[in-house]
Amino acid sequence: MEIETMKSLGIMGATAAIGVSAVGSSIGMGFTGPAALGAWKKAYAQGKSALFSIMVFVGCPLSQTIYGFILMNAIAGKVAENPSNWAAYIGAGIFGGLGIGASSWFQAIICASAIDTVCETGKGFANGLMVMGIAETIALFVLVFTMGVI
Numbered sequence: 001m002e003i004e005t006m007k008s009l010g011i012m013g014a015t016a017a018i019g020v021s022a023v024g025s026s027i028g029m030g031f032t033g034p035a036a037l038g039a040w041k042k043a044y045a046q047g048k049s050a051l052f053s054i055m056v057f058v059g060c061p062l063s064q065t066i067y068g069f070i071l072m073n074a075i076a077g078k079v080a081e082n083p084s085n086w087a088a089y090i091g092a093g094i095f096g097g098l099g100i101g102a103s104s105w106f107q108a109i110i111c112a113s114a115i116d117t118v119c120e121t122g123k124g125f126a127n128g129l130m131v132m133g134i135a136e137t138i139a140l141f142v143l144v145f146t147m148g149v150i
Contacts, residue, residue: 009086010079013093014072020094021068024101028061028108035112039119053125054118057111060132064104067143071096074147085150092150099142107135 036058040050075089114128 003083006083006086007079010083010089011076013089014075016093017071017075017097018068020097021100022065024104025061025065028104031108031112032058032061035115039115043119051119054115057115057128060111061104061108064100064139067100067139068097071143071146075150078150092146096142096146100139103135103139107132110135
């Protein structure tokens with residue numbers, strides 16, 4: 001196989017890392033955004049002010065796109081060094097992206113529940129952040145371990 005083809009295939013793995021991670025973040029935003037809007041609607045209907053602090057939970061799934069970007073850059077750098085490992089780069093991009101994206105998806109479900117809890121009771125913000133952080137840690141593990149094997 002010629003070198004340009006191997007480079008192209010390796011870059012496909014780098015692109016998969018960001019693309020699949022971003023899909024997870026996008027799905028995650030599909031959970032947290034509506035949860036926040038629903039909580040605010042409920043607050044407005046009850047004559048209460050909307051809690052802006054829940055925006056922290058809304059934005060949490062976005063960090064996994066950043067991790068996907070970091071992984072993409074790491075894979076692209078390896079492609080430039082050794083394009084003959086293109087199959088490993090595709091695998092790292094797809095499976096690393098899946099791990100990161102799944103973390104975002106489930107983190108968003110946690111955040112949506114935290115939004116409901118905080119807006120309903122006015123309590124539990126720190127508890128929600130702690131549980132969210134566990135899901136975030138999974139994405140960080142996937143990022144670091146995938147970078148370690150490429």
